[in-house]
Amino acid sequence: MENLIEPKKLTCSHCKNLIESSEAIFCNHCGFPENGTKEQKGKFYGQLAIKKNRNIDAKDKIKSARNTLFILAGIVAIFGLLAYSTHQDILILGINFLLSLIYLTLAFWSEKKPMMALLIGLLLYITTIAITAIFEPTTLIKGVIWKILIVGYLGKGIYSASSIKD
Ligand SMILES: [Zn+2]
Structure with a gap:
């Protein structure tokens, strides 16, 4: 009995790419903190605006x-x-x-x-x-x-x- 539960696939809510691991905090494509805190997300958008x-x-x-x-x-x-x-x-x-x-x-x-x-x-x-x-x-x-x-x-x-x- 192994892997009865399919690993949850997660798409990045910023760039819509698939995030390889559902445990990862950051999207490996755009760096968006998908599983990060509200502060981390805020910081991401702040830096994006500056850029x-x-x-x-x-x-x-x-x-x-x-x-x-x-x-x-x-x-x-x-x-x-x-x-x-x-x-x-x-x-x-x-x-x-x-x-x-x-x-x-x-x-x-x-x-x-x-x-x-x-x-x-x-x-x-x-x-x-x-x-x-x-x-x-x-x-x-x-x-x-x-x-x-x-x-x-x-x-x-x-x-x-x-x-x-x-
Ligand atoms: Zn992304």
Whole structure:
């Protein structure tokens, strides 16, 4: 006579997965304290809410960083056109249009791979500032607040993308 009583199968009331042992306090899938105390359950939901808020906050920062890339794409295109209209500089126009296209691509790509896309965008931005400064050192100071803002938005986006958890 063995196992007359079927072991009671327990589903997690949070993630609906089967909990392997009915004696287990925590769900082995999501960590919900199915057989835990009221306090443990409260703590679980509290932490869940914090995590969710953090992710919402992170997604907002990624969105701002993505918008920064779109704005950059617009700015470099306009600068290229200005350079062309004032100096008939076709080279600058070409370079700026190419840069604009890359920023645009990165902005769209950041929907799928935010961390990588924003990181490349930031590196590209810093590189163009550095290269421009080599040719014309005074450009480094020009619009320095904008530069700091752009680097800041992109940096925050990268940090948020690296911290996001589901
Ligand atoms: Zn669960």
